[in-house]
Amino acid sequence: MKKNVLIIAGPTAVGKTDLSLKLAQELNGEIISADSVQIYKGMDIGSATPSDEELNTVKHYLINEVNPKDEYSVALYAKEAREIINDIHSRGKLPIVVGGTGLYINSLMYEMDFSEQVKDDKLRKKLMDEAEVEGVDYIHNKLEKMDPNAANNIHKNNLKRVIRALEINILTGKKMADFKTDPVKTTEFNPILICLKRNRKLLYVRINRRVDIMLKNGLIEEVKKLKKNGLNQDYTSMKAIGYKEVLGYLDGKYDYDLLVTIIKKNTRHFAKRQLTWFRRYNDAIWINIDNHNDNFEETYKKIIKIVNNG
RNA sequence: GGAGGGGUUCCCGAGCGGCCAAAGGGGGUGGACUGUAAAUCCAUUGUCAGAGACUUCGAAGGUUCGAAUCCUUCUCCCUCCA
Numbered sequence: 001m002k003k004n005v006l007i008i009a010g011p012t013a014v015g016k017t018d019l020s021l022k023l024a025q026e027l028n029g030e031i032i033s034a035d036s037v038q039i040y041k042g043m044d045i046g047s048a049t050p051s052d053e054e055l056n057t058v059k060h061y062l063i064n065e066v067n068p069k070d071e072y073s074v075a076l077y078a079k080e081a082r083e084i085i086n087d088i089h090s091r092g093k094l095p096i097v098v099g100g101t102g103l104y105i106n107s108l109m110y111e112m113d114f115s116e117q118v119k120d121d122k123l124r125k126k127l128m129d130e131a132e133v134e135g136v137d138y139i140h141n142k143l144e145k146m147d148p149n150a151a152n153n154i155h156k157n158n159l160k161r162v163i164r165a166l167e168i169n170i171l172t173g174k175k176m177a178d179f180k181t182d183p184v185k186t187t188e189f190n191p192i193l194i195c196l197k198r199n200r201k202l203l204y205v206r207i208n209r210r211v212d213i214m215l216k217n218g219l220i221e222e223v224k225k226l227k228k229n230g231l232n233q234d235y236t237s238m239k240a241i242g243y244k245e246v247l248g249y250l251d252g253k254y255d256y257d258l259l260v261t262i263i264k265k266n267t268r269h270f271a272k273r274q275l276t277w278f279r280r281y282n283d284a285i286w287i288n289i290d291n292h293n294d295n296f297e298e299t300y301k302k303i304i305k306i307v308n309n310g
Numbered sequence: 311g312g313a314g315g316g317g318u319u320c321c322c323g324a325g326c327g328g329c330c331a332a333a334g335g336g337g338g339u340g341g342a343c344u345g346u347a348a349a350u351c352c353a354u355u356g357u358c359a360g361a362g363a364c365u366u367c368g369a370a371g372g373u374u375c376g377a378a379u380c381c382u383u384c385u386c387c388c389u390c391c392a
Binding site: 012035036037046047071072073074075076077078100101102103104106107110112113114116118119153154155156157158159160161164176179180200236239240241242243244265266267268270272273274276277279280 | 336337338339340341342343344345346347348349350351352
């Protein structure tokens with residue numbers, strides 16, 4: 001029988017951390033983060049990384065692992081998280097994947113083909129320059145000739161993706177579809193996907209409140225520190241919500257009030273995108289936790305039952 | 311008290327007789343997503359909805375084949391002079 005992996009997903013600020021800590025204690029589990037920002041070191045406030053106390057209560061993985069100047073990727077995540085899952089299983093414990101990065105979670109639940117190491121920054125830049133000079137239609141037509149299927153699926157304005165598809169074709173001669181086999185579920189373990197949700201309005205209230213708290217807790221200082229260490233908006237890590245906006249504020253692009261508004265807005269938009277992503281999974285178990293602000297008992301008991309019954 | 315300017319769809323803001331359910335932006339909502347994913351991109355946004363019908367542009371009247379657009383009165387807001 002395949003071993004279980006419990007996955008707790010959901011939009012930002014829904015309350016994943018609190019619940020997962022409780023679950024880990026009840027289920028003899030260890031937590032693997034699925035968060036593309038918490039994985040970076042020194043980005044704690046803006047990414048709502050669990051506190052030191054929380055991190056010490058339950059064993060956590062893939063949090064504060066990567067230098068913000070380094071690049072990270074789903075491919076790496078899929079590899080590392082699977083190794084950790086195996087390790088946890090080998091010790092007879094339950095791996096609990098917690099996070100809101102849909103693609104990362106997807107890379108665990110499904111077999112994604114990351115075998116070909118293809119990436120060429122120079123080529124990307126060249127294509128980007130080309131697009132700037134010739135226009136998006138030109139570059140999209142180019143893709144149309146090389147990989148009509150991909151061109152059909154990617155909107156011409158989505159430059160990043162158009163270029164990626166071209167990059168793959170130029171580097172490997174393959175087409176996008178060659179990597180995009182029908183979703184095949186992983187056979188290594190049995191993923192149990194729990195998606196947490198709340199009433200949208202309430203979620204937005206929580207988001208707004210949390211942004212205020214982040215600011216009060218020193219988000220700006222955190223970004224200043226990162227900036228001092230040489231980080232700027234060109235780094236992937238600094239494109240995270242909260243960070244990119246504060247960098248703009250520090251550069252004088254807008255005042256404090258507008259900064260707050262923008263961070264909140266972007267976070268709300270993000271939460272919406274997360275929800276859209278998670279809705280793709282037909283076998284997801286959605287749990288509304290509106291009524292569990294103070295007491296998770298009912299929710300975690302429900303989840304424990306689900307896990308125990310396979 | 312006098313002289314002007316203005317009240318437009320959730321918000322800001324264009325329109326100034328028909329091509330206006332009304333530009334544009336914001337916000338909201340829905341969606342896409344295979345190595346940057348907290349990224350990147352798309353759609354939709356008066357109501358019912360099938361073409362189409364119905365109710366909107368501060369309020370009430372009026373002119374006109376036809377009004378958000380013109381006239382009258384009322385009402386609220388802003389600026390300047392007193």
